[in-house]
Amino acid sequence: MERMIGVIGGSGVYDIDGLEDARWQAVDSPWGTPSDEILTGRLDGTKMAFLPRHGRGHVLSPSTVPYRANIDALKRLGVTDVVSVSACGSFREEMAPGDFVIVDQFIDRTFAREKSFFGAGCVAHVSVAHPTCGRLAGACLSAARDEGINVHEGGTYLAMEGPQFSSLAESKLYRENWGCDVIGMTNMPEAKLAREAELCYASVAMVTDYDCWHPDHDAVDVGDIVKTLMGNADKARAMVARLPALLGAHSPCDKGCDRALEYAILTAPEKRDAALLAKLHAVAGRVLGD
Ligand SMILES: CSC[C@H]1O[C@H](OP(=O)(O)O)[C@H](O)[C@@H]1O
């Protein structure tokens, strides 16, 4: 198997540069239409695929991003490693606007999204105790450090439904009682779906603001966010450009992300739903067979 790095670009990140043989291609998925066409090409010889999460021109809200179609489409293209780059608010003074956080935990407060490829007719339960891939996250950390970015290793990301930002009471709850470090609206269920699809997943959260808990920042202002976003997006592209050299050739994931479904499917083979199995072909074909 050949390594292919998939990058899901969040707010402000609608393309990546420097790809050889670059082309935007439509990918069909039985889970719906992905957020946009996918930009494919090679970087330092490594296969790359880039998908703008909200679509070019930012047309999709966090609740309407087709998370299942996106992950399925990346898997269909041959992606082995998914790097999510996202804008986020910060709950920590030391995680300042412009800093990057290599997220390693999530609290999922989203409620209006499809969260699994599995369901009636093929039930599966994967572990998300460690929802990001330590190896891929480590490469992102090194890439960001090498780029001179102020980057924090580890952090808990509160995934909220949105699209409105948090109230002050929510912001204080997440920060003071739940110990969260950053907040955003998109990494869930994306990370859960990547795990179900046996893809390594890392989340690079790029701080744009202090949410509303901070005494000097009364409310989140999208105008301020956009100013910070532009600088963050340039840094993200530079960080991504360093990943092929850091990751090298493909090898089985030492954290087991690529075998997440090994013992996850509970539905007896004779009770499985043929239509659902057909939809699961790209995501779970390794364990379901043909
Ligand atoms: C920039 S305002 C809030 C918006 O930005 C983040 O999106 P993404 O995670 O795709 O970068 C945040 O989650 C909200 O969707």
Ligand SMILES: Nc1ncnc2[nH]cnc12
């Ligand atoms: N404060 C915040 N809350 C939720 N999502 C965000 N994305 C960027 N800043 C955010």
